[in-house]
Amino acid sequence: MNITRRQMLILLPAAAVAWEAVLAGTPEASSNYKMSDHWWGMLIDIPKCIGCGNCVRACQTENDVPDGHFRTWVERYHRSDWPMTESGEVTANPLIVPEVISPDGGKEGFPVATDESGKYFFVPKMCNHCADSPCTQVCPVGATFISPDGVVLVDQTYCLGCAYCVQACPYGCRYIHPTKEVADKCTLCYHRITKGLTTACCEACPTGARQLVDLKDPKDPIHEFLKTHSVQVLKPQMATGAKLFYNDLDGSVR
Amino acid sequence: MNGVEGYMYPNEITLYWSVLIVLYPYITGLVAGAFILASLERVFRVEAVKPTYRLALLTALAFLLVAPLPLVLHLGHPFRSPEMYFTPHSTSAMAMFGYVYMWYLMAVLVFEIWLDYRREIVLLSQSSTGLLRLIYKVMTLGSTNISPRSLAIDERVGWIVTLIGIPSAFLLHGYVGFIFGSIKANPWWSSPLMPVVFIFSAMVSGIAGVMLLYMGINKLRKQAIDMRCVDTIAMYMFYIYIIDFSLEMLDLVHRIYEANESFNSLNFMVHTKLYFSQIVLQICLGTITPLVLLFLTQVVKLPEIARKYMYVISGCLALIGVLAMRWNVVIGGQLFSKSFLGYTTYKMALATKEGLIVAIFLTLLPLLFLWVLVKLLPPWPEKSAPAPAAAD
Amino acid sequence: MSVFKDAGHLFRFAGLFVLAFLVFLVVRHYVVPKSFGEYGHYRGAAMGEIAAHPAKFAGHDTCEACHSDVADKKSKGKHAHVNCEACHGALFQRLPNPEQPRPNLYKRFVALIIPPAPPDSPLLRHAEDPSSVKPEMPDTAVLCARCHTASAAKPKGFPQVAPADHSNGVPCETCHQPHNPAIDAGGAK
Structure with missing residues (x-):
């Protein structure tokens, strides 16, 4: 290890710029970030997810997520083959009753699956950063809100901890922080994306199954992706304006 | 696991x-139901229920005083609850609780009870002694006018307040139902019938309670x-x-x-x-x-x-x-x-902030409040009231 | 006139209301945070506060600023798109919180009503002090297996092996260099 070389290198412009971005302050204070220029969301490419749990661990590290609670988690779906008895009767519809597991939110990955029948896939979940979010609608005091750049945030210095937002989220993305006693949830790594970094879960995903997208950026690859792929959001019947886009989402996912 | x-x-x-949020609509419902019973006599002239009129009002007040306690106790930050008054969020069903509650407590219940008891309060402020005298004096708001004319005005205003009170009672409890009924994420709650069911069950429980x-x-x-x-x-x-x-x-x-x-x-x-x-x-x-x-x-x-x-x-x-x-x-x-x-x-926890013991205490607390209220403002006619003193 | 006289007590009651309302307005003026309503029905300053949290994953650009040799090697192999911190962990590590003495009865009672904020522990920053703060070297037996252990649940095209059959206990890096894992890329050190 050539420490001195690296110590010298850290002063070089490239490192300095990267470093400064990390340490930059508030979004409006950092000159190159304007809230009105962004509208954040995320793309989840289900066929790419291998269920390693890197995102869950990274999120916990980045955001000090307490054990047993999750800002993001991964579910493993197993949609069995069409079940029929010997006399030819159908017993259940696997589209309606898939087998789902998420041991400790998938933080340490998943047990090896040996049953080759049916169809398996992993579904990473997190806050959908809905444009018409039911959780911000119900907050009695305005402690949770959609930021001008489309991120659903919690003002933890103002939150009462009434948990009404937890009840209102159709996706189970919120929880009450056990020691802070306020609502807590995915911030889409707001402290990172406002500094030009991607989210911790995207940074840590080894297969690129998660992509932070900026819908207001015309150069964002999401626009091309949406044109060429079959993309769905979770529980579209909830009409939440979810901005968590799933590629190749199976109908059994809820 | x-x-x-x-x-x-x-x-x-x-x-x-937790169980405290179970108590909150229950206690609020008892308030609404007791008030509706009181209004039966006042507005709908059901003379038969007159013996319970004042008791129903005091019961409603005693339970209403306790109603926000389970809510506030269950909050992660109870001391931030005044934010509901300072920055109520117009799209939140829960935000209106503070205002509906205040309206119902002050403009309806306290006002109506005050009007109804004003004669007694004035008389008691003259006949009682010590601390009680001071309490009654404060309750008169410094006005000892109990001329027949002023009492007639009270009667008329009280009737109007009760009239306003009925929709207010419906509002208070219907909106509690709406808190649940408006959550589209939860199919067990999401139903336009929820507020209506809450109101009618509230009336049942309040009437049964009184x-x-x-x-x-x-x-x-x-x-x-x-x-x-x-x-x-x-x-x-x-x-x-x-x-x-x-x-x-x-x-x-x-x-x-x-x-x-x-x-x-x-x-x-x-x-x-x-x-x-x-x-x-x-x-x-x-x-x-x-x-x-x-x-x-x-x-x-x-x-x-x-x-x-x-x-x-x-x-x-x-x-x-x-x-x-x-x-x-x-x-x-x-x-x-x-x-x-x-x-x-x-x-259900036992001895925590949201445990069974607190729940039982909160259920019994209104009865304690009612006992104090009954002592202070006896709901039965003239029995313990002092001989009418010359007033005005 | 006498109507007003006989309704005088009602005006007193109404006066109490008006007074309470005025007090409320004054208090409200002072307690509502200044930036409330700046962008919407919330405290505008909250966004700045949330954005000011320190990041722990520094991003591959920060790593590559110094470790350009590794970045070069990685870019030629199958792990080109696996970011540094996906395997090495966050560049900045939080130290475990120092052991807190058990608070006294009074403090525990107060904590029931006003929950205390958890103490913040210091961040160790490898990029600021590369020699003394070093990310842990990952254990390949755990690290590689996490992604590459064969399972019927994984996408079929993803390279996966049953570790026991595949290497019989020989460490992965004996044959595969993690930064460029193909064997013909010169796995053995």
Whole structure:
């Protein structure tokens, strides 16, 4: 290890710029970030997810997520083959009753699956950063809100901890922080994306199954992706304006 | 693990609305119901229930004073609760609680009680001594005018306040139902019938509560129970309970017939985790049994003593039934996963901030408040009131 | 006139209301945070506060600023799109919180009503002090297996092996160099 070389290198412009971005302050204070220029969301490419749990661990590290609670988690779906008895009767519809597991939110990955029948896939979940979010609608005091750049945030210095937002989220993305006693949830790594970094879960995903997208950026690859792929959001019947886009989402996912 | 069956989203395993949130609509409902009973006499001129008029008002006040306590206690940050007044969020059903509560407490209940008791307050402020005298003096607001003319004005204004109070009572409790009924994410709650069911069950519980209190207090004071009054109250309770039960059954039948995506999950829950509290306690014991008992008192000529027992039993069962209904709504709504793939378990704590002991204390606290109120403002006519002093 | 005289007590009651309302307005003026309503029905300053949290994953650009040799090697192999911190963990590590003494009865009672904020522990920053703060070297037996253990649940095209059959306990890096894992890329060190 050539420490001195690296110590010298850290002063070089490239490192300095990267470093400064990390340490930059508030979004409006950092000159190159304007809230009105962004509208954040995320793309989840289900066929790419291998269920390693890197995102869950990274999120916990980045955001000090307490054990047993999750800002993001991964579910493993197993949609069995069409079940029929010997006399030819159908017993259940696997589209309606898939087998789902998420041991400790998938933080340490998943047990090896040996049953080759049916169809398996992993579904990473997190806050959908809905444009018409039911959780911000119900907050009695305005402690949770959609930021001008489309991120659903919690003002933890103002939150009462009434948990009404937890009840209102159709996706189970919120929880009450056990020691802070306020609502807590995915911030889409707001402290990172406002500094030009991607989210911790995207940074840590080894297969690129998660992509932070900026819908207001015309150069964002999401626009091309949406044109060429079959993309769905979770529980579209909830009409939440979810901005968590799933590629190749199976109908059994809820 | 953790009492989970099937699959829950990992953040759903803990229930965030505990037994205290069960008490909140229950206590609020008792307020609304007691007030409606009081308004029967005042606005609808049902003279038979007059003996309970003042008791009903004081009961409503005693319970209303306690109503926000379970809410505030369950907050993670109780001291931030004034934010509800300072920055109420217009799109939140819960934000309006503060204002509706204040309106109902001050503009309706306290004002009406004050108007109704003003003559006594003024007289007591002159006849009592010591600290009591000071309390009554403050309550007069420095005005000792109890001329017939001023009392006539009070009577007229009180009538208007009661008239405003009826929709206010509906608002107070209907909106509590709306808090649950407007959550589209939760199929167990999301229903336009929810506020209506809440109002009618509230009326049942409030009327039952006041009836029991009236009978109990008269027993303690060794006074005769006015059977005409109790018969009338029981009759109203019976009719309102029929409406309430019909609405609840309508909701149930509608869910069963529509059988939408959540049905299998909810149906399973009602037959397992909620079987005792929903089927046994709420429907069979808490609704059908008192309905049958009350029905008997309406159609069969029964001796007075039998009617009394039946009223007491059906009143108690109704109170249990309505409490079970609140439990099934609040706790039941959090037992199933919004993925419709699993169920969790509610483990009630014992001695924590949201535990059983606090819950029992909060249930009994209104009775303590009522005792103080009754001491301060006796609801029975002239018995303990002092000889009228010359006023004005 | 006498109507007003006989209704005088009502005006007193109304006066109390008006007074309470005025007090409320004054208090409200002072307690509502200044930035409330700046962008919507919330405290505008909250966004700045949330954005000011320190990041722990520094991003591959920060790593590559110094470790350009590794970046070069990685860019030629199958792990080109696996970011540094996906395997090495966050560049900045939080130290475990120092052991807190058990608070006294009074403090525990107060904590029931006003929950205390959890103490913040210091961040160790490898990029600021590369020699003394070093990310842990990952254990390949755990690290590689996490992604590449064969399972019927994984996408079929993803390279996966049953570790026991595949290497019989020989460490992965004996044959595969993690930064460019293909064997013909010169796995053995």
